[in-house]
Amino acid sequence: MPVRMNSTQAWVEYLSQVELPVLANTLRRINELTESNNSTVNQLAEVILNDAQLTSQVLRLSNTVFYNQTRTQVGTVSRAITLIGFDAVKSMTISSLIVDTLLARSKRTHLLKCLARALHAAVQARCLLPRRNEHALEEVFIGALLMNIGELAFWSCDTDQASELEKKLREDTPPVEAQKKILKSTFTEITRGLVEAWSLGPFMKDVVAAGRPNSKAANLVRQSVEMARLAESGWRGTDMDQMMESLAKELDETPAAIRDQVRVNAGEASKIALSLGIPQVRALLPDAGPVSADEVSEPAVEAGQEDPELQLQILRDLAECLTEKPDINQVCQLVMEGVQRAIGMERVALLMGDRSGTKLIPRKVVGPETDHWREEFIIERDRNTGLNRLLPQGACEIYKPPAKGGAVGFDPWLGRKPALVGPLMAKGRLVGLFYADNAGAGQGPTSSQLTAFSHFVRHAQLCLTLLAVS
Structure with missing residues (x-):
């Protein structure tokens, strides 16, 4: 009843x-x-x-x-x-x-x-x-x-x-x-x-x-x-x-x-x-x-699809931000929105170094099933953990998971699925990391998505550089 x-x-x-x-x-x-x-x-x-x-x-x-x-x-x-x-x-x-x-x-x-x-x-x-x-x-x-x-x-x-x-x-x-x-x-x-x-x-x-x-x-x-x-x-x-x-x-x-x-x-x-x-x-x-x-409004571009026009618009917004007084929070937020909406990646995170300098911890996350990332998506630089494989080798790249293993306990896809990773550097040292994946979707990032991702991350890097010399 x-x-x-x-x-x-x-x-x-x-x-x-x-x-x-x-x-x-x-x-x-x-x-x-x-x-x-x-x-x-x-x-x-x-x-x-x-x-x-x-x-x-x-x-x-x-x-x-x-x-x-x-x-x-x-x-x-x-x-x-x-x-x-x-x-x-x-x-x-x-x-x-x-x-x-x-x-x-x-x-x-x-x-x-x-x-x-x-x-x-x-x-x-x-x-x-x-x-x-x-x-x-x-x-x-x-x-x-x-x-x-x-x-x-x-x-x-x-x-x-x-x-x-x-x-x-x-x-x-x-x-x-x-x-x-x-x-x-x-x-x-x-x-x-x-x-x-x-x-x-x-x-x-x-x-x-x-x-x-x-x-x-x-x-x-x-x-x-x-x-x-x-x-x-x-x-x-x-x-x-x-x-x-x-x-x-x-x-x-x-x-x-x-x-x-x-x-x-x-x-x-x-x-x-x-x-x-x-x-x-x-x-x-x-x-x-x-x-x-x-x-009647036009339907939005479906998740997972690239939107070149929106990419250009967000890149223009980023350029405008950098000609004003650079604001790293605003620039990184625009980069993440560009990666998610204009490139078509479902989940995006920005990790930055903690005060000790030994860990990269989440500062911003967007996308489905990412709430737990704030507490658990932590990369310890000096420990050989599965997440260390996500660290890029000096430039933006497509992370390719190992044939066996690579998964982490708190997320079924992190480390097991191809993803985009991009470094943020200061004085030759890795201080931050942009990460993006398509969660459980079958296809990994394409080469054109990597190219667009690199353009966005470059703006965040430029903002850090400008702040360092100002």
Whole structure:
């Protein structure tokens, strides 16, 4: 007999631990990042680059006028964070994660409607916020997007109680009454529980708390979510007119000016839905017309394929970084992104010497099944271990595993599969190593991939050299 949840806490635990643990953990991790140092920017880039679909969506969003008003073409996650800002890319990442995770699980009409409302509200809050700065803009965007995360999470799950609630709502039972009867809780209470359990931060707590919010920004989020709900029935009506007057008073504008602005904002929400790859949600937004063929995004290049055009773009970005004040963190992040996305290698690592100088330890890793590399992918220079075979002989090369052995206990492919390896040198001594492989895929790196890999590593070497003489 299927398990039934009969309390708010039961729903929070079920959604967090059974149905959506990966989403919960990723949102928690992203929210814990701060923009105070370079390592945090790199950590955000790594979160994004570990998912090819997420990378593609973040880059599409990075090139929309909504986020990138300079219209400077952005081709890499690393440069997007640098040029557009940490908070903006964080907001894109959360949007994409929510959309991809939930829609992959369910196509329920209620879920699609909730996603459309959340996205519409998020765009409205961001566009209406006065006295803008980047952090505040993205805070209200995420606040509106996640204000009803309990409802979104619930409808993404294929449970008997979801089907029962759908039936109750078709019978025109008032929503809150139906929720209490079937769920023994409400979406609002579940949302508050998830905000706490997923560590979504003090602003989200203020947005979803009972009573009046503590800040004007949190109040704007609530108004934007309510306006998005009302807009589903059209832009005219007593309730909508009252909402326009309330917003006008709050924002020191006329109701007519606010009404014009929110109609424009709804159009922006429609464009964002397309950038997120969800035309089916776009159709549920107010004033959204049909999707034309030229509006549908081109599919991303498949993993494992070389992309010469992207290689050139990232090499140009690297050259630009080196003409400015060289930043080894930024350059190495671009190199890793180039190796993964433009050359087509699945897993990439940068190892650097530790303080003792006797070991190479991971500083950056991206790709599937690499989390354990941070603790275990360690090369001891002076010990004859299997991993020592990965050390290049003075130039970038294709590592060829021995006929027998070569494997390490913590990874089924490391040491057993052909890989690209490239050295970083300082004063004639090996101080770092770039490593890239295709995990369990059958084919090893090609000669053209080695050539492109060498170009990328050369830029990191040049950066080290410039820093040494500056």
